[in-house]
Amino acid sequence: MKYVLFICTPADGEELSPEEIAEDPRFTSYIDEVRSRDIVKGGARLRPHTDATTVRVQGDEVLLSDGPFVESKEYVAGIDIIEVADLDEAIALASRHPAALGGGSVEVRPVWE
Amino acid sequence: MPDVEEAVTVAFREEWGQVVATLIRVTGDWDLAEECAQDAFAQALDRWRRDGVPRRPGAWLTTTARNRALDVLRREAVGAAKLREVAVLARDEPSYEPEDASGDGRGDDSGVQDDRLRLIFTCCHPALHIEARVALTLRTLAGLTTPEIARAFLVPEATMAQRLVRAKRKIRNAGIPYRVPPAHLLPERTTGVLGVIYLLFNEGYAATAGAELVRTNLCAEAIRLARVLARLMPDEPEVLGLLALLLLHDSRRHTRVDAAGDLVTLEDQDRTAWDRAEADEGTALLEAALRRGRPGPYQIQAAISACHTNAPTAEETDWADIAALYGELARFVPSAVVRLNRAVAVGMAEGTEAGLALVAELADEGDLAGYHLLPATRADLLRRSGRMDEAAEAYRRALELVENDAERRFLEKRLAECRSAWSRFVGGAKAPLRHWSR
Structure with missing residues (x-):
């Protein structure tokens, strides 16, 4: 099955640069694991929620607002698309993600196929 | 026919x-x-x-x-x-x-047994909402109908039907595997299954009035499921511990409330009316579980229950043992409620002052703020030490917090007892008091 992991991080948490992440053992061990198992089918790290623009359409008018649609204490900081056998495997991987270990969370969403 | x-x-x-x-x-x-x-x-x-x-x-x-x-x-x-x-x-x-009439139908059922375990573990998968786990277990494993489950949980039938549909959809769409979890997940998942069965039992156990008979049926269903699980996982002491706990509790179920639906405390219950056969079976199961040398929270709770059930009279209850068992339980379940129960046992074993000191400690920590059994426990210990005015005050506090009707009636009765004891005391002292006030 394919799942998307939404990597969620506290809105007031620290923001590591890509260089810092590349050297951070919490991340490198996770990245090494998913690379070696070839389960990540795609993904991206996202800029913080403060850089988001929310787009809505009413009639033929496009409405933009600064920031995320829903304000919350966490924001989606990245996604991984993974392919594993079942939800248990997806949960196992999600539970080892640095975000889940460090005060954030990982939402596991099955891909609709 | x-x-x-x-x-x-x-x-x-x-x-x-x-x-x-x-x-x-x-x-x-x-x-x-x-x-x-x-x-x-x-x-x-x-x-x-x-x-x-x-x-x-x-x-x-x-x-x-x-x-x-x-x-x-x-x-x-x-x-x-x-x-x-x-x-x-x-x-x-x-x-x-x-047409395969050979054999007696035993011994070659291993595949079938595995299926039932698969079903139990899937119904109780932690990715499902706890309410969904309970409903699914009752429907698919115990064979209760949707209307029966709805009545037992006091929700409209349509709500329960929807809950079951959603749960099954999530199992399918989210890829929840239909299997007995692998070894590294098994202990945690087994704990989850035991939790669902215990919750089921407690739903039934909490039901008191005759109108809630459909809910008391949940106790029987929970025991039945625990028996199935104990047959399927005979080497898991906690599974045996849970079954023992349910049987020991259940042996006293009918004396917990009187004909009027009012709560009867353990010390006032008619011990001759306890189901001895059920209690003995629970005790024997507990002993078998403990012999395996891997204690856990269900075995310890069963041991506590056995201490009560096997005491010939309330006075002969071994409160020191019970206090020690609660101390042990607190190591597995670090909860303030467990410590509150320990405070009761310590109060009974070592004297009310020791119990009150532990209750005061818990009150200071604040974890149980708003929990009616905190002031109710304090009230009971004060009552036992004869401090009726303070006890009455604590009962009043408990009454502000209690939600269950049967418990409310019980606390009101106790409060009235404190008041009459107090007024007897004050009444006797009335004349001199008047003298002093002059």
């Missing part, structure tokens, strides 16, 4: 979960599995009348249900691959065939 009806009823209780479990594995379709199981039981009524009750009703029902599933799948022209799969599974399991 009433015998046949009786046989079908018994088979339903004994075999429903197993038939559904096997059909889910074979078809991968929870709804179809339920439908076909239902159909097989309906057919049993007719066919058993005509042909007699088969030697192994479970095997007959499973085969009949599976054949029905094959028919449905064929009619729906489901992919040939799936049909082959079902047919192959049918061939691989000769022990299901009713």
Whole structure:
């Protein structure tokens, strides 16, 4: 099955640069694991929620607002698309993600196929 | 032929979960599995009348249900691959065939047993909402109907039906595996299953009035499920511990409330009315579990329950043992409620002052703020030490927080007792007091 992991991080948490992440053992061990198992089918790290623009359409008018649609204490900081056998495997991987270990969370969403 | 009806009823209780479990594995379709199981039981009524009750009703029902599933799948022209799969599974399991009259039906059921375990673990998967786990367990494993489950949980039937539909959809769409978890997940998942069964039992145990009889039935269902689990996982001491705990609690269930529906405390209960056979079975199971040398929270709670159940009179209760057991339990379950229970036991074993000191400690920590049993416990210890005015004050505080009606009536009764004891005391002192006030 394919799942998307939404990597969620506290809105007031620290923001590591890509260089810092590349050297951070919490991340490198996770990245090494998913690379070696070839389960990540795609993904991206996202800029913080403060850089988001929310787009809505009413009639033929496009409405933009600064920031995320829903304000919350966490924001989606990245996604991984993974392919594993079942939800248990997806949960196992999600539970080892640095975000889940460090005060954030990982939402596991099955891909609709 | 009433015998046949009786046989079908018994088979339903004994075999429903197993038939559904096997059909889910074979078809991968929870709804179809339920439908076909239902159909097989309906057919049993007719066919058993005509042909007699088969030697192994479970095997007959499973085969009949599976054949029905094959028919449905064929009619729906489901992919040939799936049909082959079902047919192959049918061939691989000769022990299901009713014409296979060899053996006594025991010993070659390992595959079937695994199916029921698969079903238990899947129903209790932690990715499902706890309410969904409970509902699914009662529906698919215990065979309760949706209206029955709805009544037991005091929700409209449509709500319960929706809950079951959602749960099954999540299992399918989220890829929750239909299996007994692998070794590294097993301890944690087993704890989850035990939690669902215990919750079920407590739902029934909390029910008091006659109108809530449908809820008390949950106790019997929980015990039945715990028995199944204990048969399937005989080497897990906590599984035995849970069954022991349920039996020990249940042996005292009928004396917990009086005819008026009012709570009766353990010390006031009629011990001769306790179900001795149930208590003895629970005690024996507990001993068997403890012999394995791997204690856990259910075994310890069962041991506490056994201390109460096996004391010939309330006065002979071994409170020191109980206090020690609560101390042990707190190591596994670091909860303020466990420590509050320990405070009661310490108060009974070492004197009310020692108990009150522990209660004060818990009150200072604030974890139990708003929990009516904190002031109620304090009140009881004060009452026992004769400090009636302070006890009354604490009962009033507890009454502000209590939600359950039976408990409220109990606390009000206690408060009234404190007041009358206090007024007797003050009444006796009335004259001198007047003198002083002059």
